[in-house]
Amino acid sequence: MTHQLLHRLVQGIQSGEIIPYLGPGSLSDVVHKETNEPIPATSDGLILAMNGGKPMAPKLMWEFPRAAMNLELKKGRKFISRFLTETYNHDNWTQSRLHKLLADLHPPLVIDVNRDTQLQDLYAETPHTLIVGVARIAGTDYRYRIFQYDSGEYREVSNEDVDASLPILFKPMGTPRPSADYIASDADYVDYITELMGGFAIPGYVKEHRLDRHYLTIGLRLTRDTERMVFTDMIYGAGSPAGWALIESPTVKERRFCESKQVEIVEASLTELMQALESAGAAVQPTGG
Structure with a gap:
């Protein structure tokens, strides 16, 4: 069926x-063609990639937008944009x-x-x-x-x-x-x-x-x-x-x-x-x- x-x-x-x-x-x-690491796409994957591979506080790990807001307040909106562009804008x-x-x-x-x-x-x-x-x-x-x-x-x-x-x-x-x-x-x-x-x-x-x-x-x-x-x-x-x-x-x-x-x-x-x-x-x- x-x-x-x-x-x-x-x-x-x-x-x-x-x-x-x-x-x-x-x-x-x-x-990734060189490292064989999975592309950051899930909420957890994006948070870890954005935070240098380290988990964030449990309440921030709930979803990517919450974690991104936390880092945006600390580092600015351009930090989030730069992270996403560097993550996706290449052919690797x-x-x-x-x-x-x-x-x-x-x-x-x-x-x-x-x-x-x-x-x-x-x-x-x-x-x-x-x-x-x-x-x-x-x-x-x-x-x-x-x-x-x-x-x-x-x-x-x-x-x-x-x-x-x-x-x-x-x-x-x-x-x-x-x-x-x-x-x-x-x-x-x-x-x-x-x-x-x-x-x-x-x-x-x-x-x-x-x-x-x-x-x-x-x-x-x-x-x-x-x-x-x-x-x-x-x-x-x-x-x-x-x-x-x-x-x-x-x-x-x-x-x-x-x-x-x-x-x-x-x-x-x-x-x-x-x-x-x-x-x-x-x-x-x-x-x-």
Whole structure:
């Protein structure tokens, strides 16, 4: 039954009816090419990397935004931005198998709440639109920047000038490229979520595109309020069911939350999903002759 469901979900991703929503677990196979250290993506991984490999106080270890806020107050906002840019803005990370399989399906929209550049690298030969979340900025009501990618480079475009026909990479929590913008500390999240709830963190044409669509979370745990608040507003206007959450061993808290949002839990592994993605990718590959 799970096998059939996964294949149906992959078909939905291909058709655009289902929007992939990537969390930290989607990067679980990515390691540094020289040290073999895993890429900092989970909350704990980011905190340890940000703090020189040392744990912080237990109350700060609860989640990355809280720890980032603590260090921002001590060292400044630029410290957090510099850490994230130095972590992700290089080519020393191995390629994620999941991201490659997803990119090969050419989905119309992917929401990626990680801050790495895996999808951007995989879309290097594909014209696309990149939407990047921003926070605590003056001079605009919006909490995003829109970049159009063509001929090997990004250029910033306005809401009015965006090409709605291009595939969309939506990076709400930021990325180092083309401009280092991040949602990281508690203060960032408070500002971003406030404007997200008010409708100012998602471009209008994306709001239209997402109406009655469904979502599939991949590598996202829904145990913390921050992730759940962002997810709730990102999927506003979804169809019924709102989507599916790939969680191999869900907690009671996750079950309760997903039920309240009309999200069905799929108790399957990332490996099982990738097998379904591989089958779909093989089916669309051109044959020789």
